[in-house]
Amino acid sequence: MAAGDVVLGENQYGKAECRLVRIDREVARHRITDLTVTSQLRGDFEACHTDGDNSQVVATDTQKNTLYAFARDGVGAPEELLLRLAEHFTTGFPWVVGGRWEAQQHSWDRVEVDGAPHDHSFVRTGRETRTALVQRDGDEVFVLAGLRDLTVLKSTGSEFHGFPRDRYTTLPETDDRILATDVTAWWRYAELPDGPGGFDATYAAVRDLLLATFAEVHSLALQQTIFAMGKAVLDAFPGIAEVRLSCPNNHHFLVDLEPFGLDNPGEVFFAADRPYGLIQATVQREGEARKPRAWATVAGFA
Numbered sequence: 001m002a003a004g005d006v007v008l009g010e011n012q013y014g015k016a017e018c019r020l021v022r023i024d025r026e027v028a029r030h031r032i033t034d035l036t037v038t039s040q041l042r043g044d045f046e047a048c049h050t051d052g053d054n055s056q057v058v059a060t061d062t063q064k065n066t067l068y069a070f071a072r073d074g075v076g077a078p079e080e081l082l083l084r085l086a087e088h089f090t091t092g093f094p095w096v097v098g099g100r101w102e103a104q105q106h107s108w109d110r111v112e113v114d115g116a117p118h119d120h121s122f123v124r125t126g127r128e129t130r131t132a133l134v135q136r137d138g139d140e141v142f143v144l145a146g147l148r149d150l151t152v153l154k155s156t157g158s159e160f161h162g163f164p165r166d167r168y169t170t171l172p173e174t175d176d177r178i179l180a181t182d183v184t185a186w187w188r189y190a191e192l193p194d195g196p197g198g199f200d201a202t203y204a205a206v207r208d209l210l211l212a213t214f215a216e217v218h219s220l221a222l223q224q225t226i227f228a229m230g231k232a233v234l235d236a237f238p239g240i241a242e243v244r245l246s247c248p249n250n251h252h253f254l255v256d257l258e259p260f261g262l263d264n265p266g267e268v269f270f271a272a273d274r275p276y277g278l279i280q281a282t283v284q285r286e287g288e289a290r291k292p293r294a295w296a297t298v299a300g301f302a
């Protein structure tokens with residue numbers, strides 16, 4: 001090949017953000033699963049890119065249809081649905097070597113009527129979005145699970161001091177501040193959960209641990225808090241190999257009420273929306289092999 005020839009590099013394609021709602025209605029008390037799913041295939045699609053030869057192109061429309069057809073049998077945990085799709089496409093078409101399947105799960109609560117949860121009416125809650133990402137390359141499968149927009153705030157139990165001061169430093173030291181963030185977390189399964197409840201139970205337990213750790217750690221920095229959150233997850237789940245966290249420091253500034261002849265003993269704040277500190281960390285097990293390919297397509301993580 002002559003130097004300077006132009007060739008196709010890495011590529012993937014599929015249907016992005018398929019909106020899927022499944023109602024389990026075998027019993028009077030319906031259950032709702034609300035997902036946004038992206039399916040992308042990797043493999044030998046060179047002829048399509050270079051010559052417009054579509055003979056190996058599993059249409060994005062087909063990928064979308066497969067998702068809805070699979071949902072007819074039940075969805076289960078988002079990770080399970082993605083693993084099914086990965087298996088189907090990777091084993092069903094010889095030139096498809098793998099791909100990337102991602103889901104966001106949108107949560108609904110039951111409407112309460114006279115104090116009782118309703119059977120078939122739901123209300124969108126302000127809860128976090130659950131996320132899942134399966135990537136497959138031949139027999140190698142990476143499963144990430146996570147959440148985003150888990151918004152938390154503690155009104156005390158947070159300090160920030162001892163940082164270096166130079167001519168540009170104006171931030172006062174504080175031994176009592178609001179700590180607020182929107183947690184984005186991903187964790188990578190080295191072993192898939194096979195106990196009761198599987199992925200769903202692990203998700204719920206990890207979420208609880210993240211929240212409890214945020215609440216209970218007396219924070220000297222958001223960095224310290226997020227490391228503790230990741231560590232709590234690794235300590236509790238041997239099958240989880242690493243946790244990555246990305247957390248904005250949603251600053252709350254004490255308002256100066258002196259011009260109005262008032263004091264402000266940590267009660268009235270301006271909640272700024274930007275700029276915000278952005279604190280990100282990977283919490284991992286010492287000596288465990290890194291898996292950079294598992295993270296290559298996760299936006300916003302180092």
Ligand SMILES: O=c1[nH]c(=O)c2[nH]c(=O)[nH]c2[nH]1
Pocket residue numbers: 160171220221222223249277
């Ligand atoms: O928890 C914090 N970490 C920082 O790195 C930082 N920097 C800053 O200005 N405020 C804070 N708070």
